[in-house]
Amino acid sequence: MKTTVDVLVQKYGGTSLQTLDHVRHAAVRIAEARRRGSAVAVVVSARGSRTDDLLRLAADVGAADPSRELDQLLAVGESESAALMALTLNALGVPAVSLTGPQAGVHTTDRHGDALIASIEAVRVREALDRGEVAVVTGFQGVDRAGDIATLGRGGSDTTAVALAARLRASACEIYTDVDGVFSADPRILPAARCLPWVQPGVMAEMAFAGARVLHTRCIELAAMEGVEVRVRNASSQAPGTTVVDREEIRPLETRRAVVAVTHDTDVARVLVHCRDSHRDLAPEVFGVLAASGTVVDLVARSGPYENEFRMGFTIRRSQVDAVRDALHELTARFGGGVHFDENVGKVSVVGMGLLSRPEYTARLMAALAAAGIPTSWISTSQMRLSVIVPRERTVDAVETLHREFHLDRPEPVVTSVRSAIV
Structure with a gap:
């Protein structure tokens, strides 16, 4: 052979x-x-x-x-x-x-x-x-x-x-x-989640980064770069599973569903860095500390050049807090500042395509969580992912709320006309 x-x-x-x-x-x-x-x-x-x-x-x-x-x-x-x-x-x-x-x-x-x-x-x-x-x-x-x-x-x-x-x-x-494949949410916490027959590599990479545990981000990024078709299947059944591949002939039209899945991650910590010296930009040093330990950063915001003190916030994995805690404390203390870690948070993300081009999706996300009485703090938006920080104990509630809000328990609608409404 x-x-x-x-x-x-x-x-x-x-x-x-x-x-x-x-x-x-x-x-x-x-x-x-x-x-x-x-x-x-x-x-x-x-x-x-x-x-x-x-x-x-x-x-x-x-x-x-x-x-x-x-x-x-x-x-x-x-x-x-x-x-x-x-x-x-x-x-x-x-x-x-x-x-x-x-x-x-x-x-x-x-x-x-x-x-x-x-x-x-x-x-x-x-x-x-x-x-x-x-x-x-x-x-x-x-x-x-x-x-x-x-x-x-x-x-x-x-x-x-x-x-x-x-x-x-x-x-x-x-x-x-x-599991049977890649789902619209974690089926272990949401029985209504659907197995997705096909996912684009870019969307799958965002899902993996935002908390979907079926595949790791590095794996999908490599598959996308090398053009490898990935099939996710259940080892205990003959279910067809999910295919992760970029096929031009089956890319979604603008009129098809933009939101593909809701993911969640409780391995999250919010980090708040501050320094009284408004002329000292600690951002390069902070990112240097994080990079030295291989710590992944998300949801970054910082103060501008005309504010009275340097302030910076970002999220990292909760499991990586101990690797950077002492170094960040030492760094900020040298300039009369400090750092605070909030480990009682979770990250919930809506993942899909063209989300930034549809501002109504962000509005729906925030309104749905507010109506459910789920407090939110930081939010990040991009074309493929809308992420929000919620109290850790409300993470599952947030997943259920957004899965229902974006009708992900329903099959993908069949498009018969370019006038079909966006779900």
């Missing part, structure tokens, strides 16, 4: 491999894809809570911070999954070989715990496919310039799968998880 035949990349997450029955079920699905004529490369995550268990072990010996040795430890989870999957496939009569990230030629940057994929050689993956074998590759890991294992951080296995699909010029990258 040569790799000139159709290549399919499948990725199985931790919940899809949690038990041996899950592993066998995934192996059967892989075997079926191979029987249909595809050369199959598989990317696997650590099984179940294996990564969390390893992190707890590291914490128990006082070594929870990212480091070379922690990456050595965490890589065990994916290596176990890959070897177990290859053994299961071979037992089914399907020839398979497991490859670690370094063996598969995944080269990364040098940041332990949050490395980026620099390149994938995939020589041994291609050789395995040419021999008619299934190549089972560990996600979440690669090798840095020093020759050491480096892990990829959040969404690392999804990103590995998409990067491998791009390198192999695969027809698609199928991401198998524990």
Whole structure:
């Protein structure tokens, strides 16, 4: 079998491999894809809570911070999954070989715990496919310039799968998880949420950044750049799932629904920075502190040049507060200022296309939340996302309110005329 035949990349997450029955079920699905004529490369995550268990072990010996040795430890989870999957496939009569990230030629940057994929050689993956074998590759890991294992951080296995699909010029990258696809809201908190058959990559990237947990932003950004078709499917069913791809022939017309989904994120903290010296612009130093720790920033606002003091507000992940707390306190104290962290907030976002061009959508969002008695503070608007900060305990209420306000529990309306009204 040569790799000139159709290549399919499948990725199985931790919940899809949690038990041996899950592993066998995934192996059967892989075997079926191979029987249909595809050369199959598989990317696997650590099984179940294996990564969390390893992190707890590291914490128990006082070594929870990212480091070379922690990456050595965490890589065990994916290596176990890959070897177990290859053994299961071979037992089914399907020839398979497991490859670690370094063996598969995944080269990364040098940041332990949050490395980026620099390149994938995939020589041994291609050789395995040419021999008619299934190549089972560990996600979440690669090798840095020093020759050491480096892990990829959040969404690392999804990103590995998409990067491998791009390198192999695969027809698609199928991401198998524990839900039926990408929904109009989190179905775990909102039963009325609908599974979306198709989502544009740009919209999906905004959904991921704003809190949708099905796919990670890095994975979708890479898929969009490389033109990889991503299919999100349930590992436990035959549901068609959601396809994430930019298809010109099915792009929405102006008269179709602009709002696609409502997402939420409770891993959020508001940060307020102030300094009495109105002539001191702390913004470059503040962003330098955040960048040094890899902290993602959203919803930024700041004072202007003619105000009496420097003030700046922004949101970061609540899980990253400890990484920047001391540095921001030290920075602001040097100039007679201070910093305040509010961790009792959530972010709710309406995601779609052309939202900034439709100011009535922002008005509807604010009016709906006000009518529901949900307080709001900061708001950010763009063509693809309207985000608002609400009290953390009202986050789910806000999702339900906006999902209902924008009629996302209803199927996409069929457009029969250019005069059709916007929903």
